[in-house]
Amino acid sequence: MTEKTVADLIARSNRLGADPKNTNYAGGNTSAKGVGTDPATGGDVELLWVKGSGGDLGTLTESGLAVLRLDRMRALQNVYPGVDREDEMVASFDYTLHGKGGAAPSIDTAMHGLVDAAHVDHLHPDSGIAIATAADGEELTKTIFGDKVVWVPWRRPGFQLGLDIAAIKRANPDAIGCILGGHGITAWGDTSVQSEKNSLWIIDTAAEYIAAHSRPEPFGPALDGYGALAEAERRAKAAALAPTLRGLVSTDKPQVGHFTDDPAVLDFLASAEHPRLAALGTSCPDHFLRTKVKPLLVDLPASASVEETIERLRTLHEEYRADYIAYYERNATAGSPAMRGADPLIVLVPGVGMFSYGANKQTARVAGEFYFNAISVMRGAEGLSTYAPIDEVEKFRIEYWALEEAKLQRMPKPKPLAARIALVTGAASGIGKAIATRLAAEGACVVIADLSLEKAQEAAAEIGNTDIAIGVAADVSSVKAVQFAIDAAVLAFGGLDLVVNNAGLSLSKSLLETSEADWDLQHDVMAKGSFLVSKAAARVLIDQELGGDIIYISSKNSVFAGPNNIAYSATKADQAHQVRLLAAELGEYGVKVNGINPDGVVRGSGIFASGWGANRAKTYGIDEQDLGKFYAQRTILKREVVPENVANAVFVLCTSDLSHTTGLHIPVDAGVAAAFLR
CATH class of the missing domain: 3.40.50.720 (NAD(P)-binding Rossmann-like Domain)
Structure with a gap:
């Protein structure tokens, strides 16, 4: 029984994670509840298997699962100190582990353990986040899904969000899932098959509604002079800009880059509303943790020469750093981690494409993929309503979360030639x-x-x-x-x-x-x-x-x-x-x-x-x-x-x-x- 529960969970996770329409790389988590054997007594014990911290659904294996005793995990409700101290609950999960516990439990563990369903999926699909970030997302949720999906106002991931979703499920017995404001979706089911089916129904239903009801030009009309350059010309310009750009974004520490001239990126940058939307930044916590709260946007037409663009980039980079430092200083408290750097991770160049950066190539590539997701989210939200991401204060709380800092500190020491x-x-x-x-x-x-x-x-x-x-x-x-x-x-x-x-x-x-x-x-x-x-x-x-x-x-x-x-x-x-x-x-x-x-x-x-x-x-x-x-x-x-x-x-x-x-x-x-x- 245990082996089948785990095998079904892994297979479901891999299927959901393999399709980018369902979730981004390393985004979301899945779980299953079942009966195992207590090695101390030989008796049965109810267990929770949930994707551990930092794992990726598409490549998840059994070693990437955290395993907890469900009775002890749920008993944590009795010692929950309240939302102001909920970060302490992550350490409490260690006292609920079954045996050695497998992978480290993530902040979303409470969502999976407290919801009264045998199988739970939490995902970050573009279509779902588009509804979650729309200004009238709650009304859209009711219109699109009826009573089958319930709106949950924005709340930072944690123990309280788990309590909220558990209460919503109890109050809405016909519901199969939730839209989490500013964040993503959660779905559940009595079987692994049903949970996956419900997740996909929410994702596909949202996508179909957006396709059927979206405005023809969600990003506004084409902006004269900002259209994509011919392929050879834009790639030559990208290659000419790349060295200067890399030097600028490596002011605080060396970065590796990634470039894409995907049509969706070029179309976004060619549209009239792209300056407003870029300034609003991303919303889903997974997105802006990888991309920073907003990109550096070159405010020049595609026809600008390489020399003109480089000159403007130097000025924009100085302004970006000053703006980011001000953002940090506005929101930091005495207990906030030190600022991790003020350089942009996403640079958008009209007519050319998107440059993304990170400590290594994979991180840089994934950052670009996340901003690509953000563009898709903005397209959906603007097509139906108005894009309204979570506010700056909440973004800062996520970006400089003590738990996120702890995760960064656990990362292995870079190799001698890292970022070269x-x-x-x-x-x-x-x-x-x-x-x-x-x-x-x-x-x-x-x-x-x-x-x-x-x-x-x-x-x-x-x-x-x-x-x-x-x-x-x-x-x-x-x-x-x-x-x-x-x-x-x-x-x-x-x-x-x-x-x-x-x-x-x-x-x-x-x-x-x-x-x-x-x-x-x-x-x-x-x-x-x-x-x-x-x-x-x-x-x-x-x-x-x-x-x-x-x-x-x-x-x-x-x-x-x-x-x-x-x-x-x-x-x-x-x-x-x-x-x-x-x-x-x-x-x-x-x-x-x-x-x-x-x-x-x-x-x-x-x-x-x-x-x-x-x-x-x-x-x-x-x-x-x-x-x-x-x-x-x-x-x-x-x-x-x-x-x-x-x-x-x-x-x-x-x-x-x-x-x-x-x-x-x-x-x-x-x-x-x-x-x-x-």
């Missing part, structure tokens, strides 16, 4: 892939650039999902291809912090065998390619004003003369001197430029696999399979160098431990005395 964005060239295999893998493991977002788009995407997929790594095609010898890769990076993650010039190839030939084409090919990829990538990246790094790192994967051959590699060694020497030149030039912008000189990296190397290894083995008179061992034996340490050794050096160079180091070449060669730099 890296571009690694030639990263589909060998050294480049090892570097990209290490950087991602240390918290960075990674763009894998390679000649083969397919191989780049495959390598990225091995590292993680698109919130962690993406693959792009890049012929580094082409100005256009390099700029495309840089633009892809800033549109995917908001900007750029770390560039690794790793792309390379080699033809092992003597001077007399080396053709002009051989020479040009290697110099185009490594000398010219590194120059082009560094130049395009430097523009981003300078515009961001956040500093950064450029790292060249050069070679022991840049300082050591060996036979039969004139073109390769010469171009590596070129790269080595680029490090010195750029370190001197970019230092004033806080950009560090360093190099790494590997040697004998045979395992996993694309260069060695393409014929270089066979040629070098022939030069040294050994079998190709023994080349790695041969290189190891000629080193001081007698150790073979592998791609991960180079990746380790890259990581060290871009950490805070070497924040004062630039113009350095680090040998990763197990010790080759002839290649010592001094």
